[in-house]
Amino acid sequence: MDQIVFKPIGIIHTPFTNREGMPIQPSGAEGVRGTVEIAPEFAAGLKDLDGFSYIMLIYHFHLSSGYELEVVPFMDDTPRGVFATRAPKRPNGIGVSVVKLLKVEGNVLEVEDLDVIDGTPLLDIKPFVPDIDNREGGSSGWLSGKAMKMRTKKSDGRFR
Amino acid sequence: MDQIVFKPIGIIHTPFTNREGMPIQPSGAEGVRGTVEIAPEFAAGLKDLDGFSYIMLIYHFHLSSGYELEVVPFMDDTPRGVFATRAPKRPNGIGVSVVKLLKVEGNVLEVEDLDVIDGTPLLDIKPFVPDIDNREGGSSGWLSGKAMKMRTKKSDGRFR
Numbered sequence: 001m002d003q004i005v006f007k008p009i010g011i012i013h014t015p016f017t018n019r020e021g022m023p024i025q026p027s028g029a030e031g032v033r034g035t036v037e038i039a040p041e042f043a044a045g046l047k048d049l050d051g052f053s054y055i056m057l058i059y060h061f062h063l064s065s066g067y068e069l070e071v072v073p074f075m076d077d078t079p080r081g082v083f084a085t086r087a088p089k090r091p092n093g094i095g096v097s098v099v100k101l102l103k104v105e106g107n108v109l110e111v112e113d114l115d116v117i118d119g120t121p122l123l124d125i126k127p128f129v130p131d132i133d134n135r136e137g138g139s140s141g142w143l144s145g146k147a148m149k150m151r152t153k154k155s156d157g158r159f160r
Numbered sequence: 161m162d163q164i165v166f167k168p169i170g171i172i173h174t175p176f177t178n179r180e181g182m183p184i185q186p187s188g189a190e191g192v193r194g195t196v197e198i199a200p201e202f203a204a205g206l207k208d209l210d211g212f213s214y215i216m217l218i219y220h221f222h223l224s225s226g227y228e229l230e231v232v233p234f235m236d237d238t239p240r241g242v243f244a245t246r247a248p249k250r251p252n253g254i255g256v257s258v259v260k261l262l263k264v265e266g267n268v269l270e271v272e273d274l275d276v277i278d279g280t281p282l283l284d285i286k287p288f289v290p291d292i293d294n295r296e297g298g299s300s301g302w303l304s305g306k307a308m309k310m311r312t313k314k315s316d317g318r319f320r
Contacts, residue, residue, distance in 0.1 A: 004166045004220050004281070006252040027292045042251055044229040047241030051301025058218075058254055060164050069204040081207030083285040091202055092166040092283045094218055096256065098295060121164070123252045125243040127300070131307030132187045134294040135258060140287070141211025147291035 008121035010038040010107075012059060014114045019063060022117065022155040024074050025086075026097050027147070029115040033102070036109040036122060043107035046125075050104040054128035055111070060121045061093035064159055074153055075146055084141060089159045095120075098128045168281035170198040170267075172219060174274045179223060182277065182315040184234045185246070186257050187307070189275040193262070196269040196282060203267035206285075210264040214288035215271070220281045221253035224319055234313055235306055244301060249319045255280075258288045 014034035016022045023029035036057065038046060049055065070079040071087045082090050100112040109125075143150075174194035176182045183189035196217065198206060209215065226249060232238065233245040242250050260272040269285075303310075 002168075002281075004168070004222075004283070006164045006166065006254070008162070008164070009251050025292055042229065042243075045242040045251070046244070047230060048244035048302055049241055051299055051304075052244065053298025053300075054295045056256065058252075058256070062164075069202065070207060079207075081209055082205040083202075084206070084208035084212065084287055086286050090284060091169050091205070092218075094166070094254070094284045096216065096218070096286065098293065100298075121162075123164070124250060124254045126246050126256065127244055127303060128295060129300045129303050129307065130295050130298065131300065132185055132310055133258065134296075135214045135288060135290050136294075138213025138260075138290065139211055140213075140289045140291065142208055143287060143289050144211075147289065150292055 006123055008123060009042045010036060010122040012036050012116050012120040012122055014116055014118045016117045019117060020155055020157050023115045024153055024155050025150050026099055026113040026115050028151045028153060029113045031112060032114045033112050034114040036111055038107040040107055046104055052101055052127045054098050055101045056126045056128050057097050057099060057122060058124040059095045059116060060123060061088035061095050062121050064088040064093050067091050074155055075150060076142060080142060087159055166283055168283060169202045170196055170282040172196050172276050172280040172282055174276055174278045176277045179277060180315055180317050183275045184313055184315050185310050186259055186273040186275050188311045189273045191272060192274045193272050194274040196271055198267040200267055206264055212261055212287040214258050215261045216286045216288050217257050217259060217282060218284040219255045219276060220283060221248035221255050222281050224248040224253050227251050234315055235310060236302060240302060247319055
């Protein structure tokens with residue numbers, strides 16, 4: 001299949017400069033503030049974004065290279081299929097985080113609940129709409145019952 | 161900033177062969193079934209995925225080329241900043257849909273609530289976990305109060 005080429009539209013700035021000891025999900029990064037700096041050429045695309053309380057950031061796991069199809073995720077001690085995890089080392093290193101949008105000033109967004117490392121290249125932003133994006137019930141597989149743990153669990157060096 | 165190169169891990173097969181008249185969100189595609197065919201070399205990464213009721217598909221809007229920073233979205237008649245919409249014509253054509261996972265058989269997933277066109281190249285799969293991925297309250301900007309309309313609105317030819 002053909003290769004697909006993307007180019008970052010901006011950079012995510014966060015307090016995390018080390019891949020170890022980071023929150024592993026936005027729910028574990030409550031109150032962590034940072035900024036999303038959009039390249040000036042794309043700033044006009046931010047119009048109307050300030051009306052949304054939550055936005056989805058899509059970014060590149062730029063520090064991870066290569067991948068394995070089974071990984072032992074931060075939340076477990078059993079190998080899991082990589083697509084049943086959110087581990088950063090994946091065939092295509094795409095990360096997704098839904099964060100709180102505090103303010104839009106020109107080409108800079110102030111956001112909260114950031115679980116990504118400083119300097120992460122941003123690929124896209126989409127509005128998050130609870131009325132259509134939330135899902136209720138169902139099973140969460142090996143992650144069932146682990147939501148509380150995910151709030152406090154920190155990363156370690158396993159996905160270099 | 162550097163270019164980022166991805167390679168599809170599979171193909172999404174759906175009943176939609178025409179960009180016009182499609183549902184514009186998974187919530188408008190209730191009951192629409194299709195399959196996600198993973199390239200055999202990545203099939204081992206699907207282990208444990210069958211425990212999840214909902215999964216996030218990340219894919220390439222391969223039929224859209226170019227972009228504009230302001231677009232009139234399907235749900236509105238006012239131009240909006242492209243990052244405040246989910247229009248397929250965007251600087252990086254990345255789409256995200258959370259769908260119901262019905263079954264995993266080898267390298268093929270049976271899924272429901274598909275709002276993508278047949279033949280869409282798949283980039284990644286992640287588990288969706290309501291306990292950590294749902295968000296409550298807040299504002300949904302220009303989309304406030306339009307969730308019901310989004311369930312029935314169909315696409316037209318505007319994002320070729």
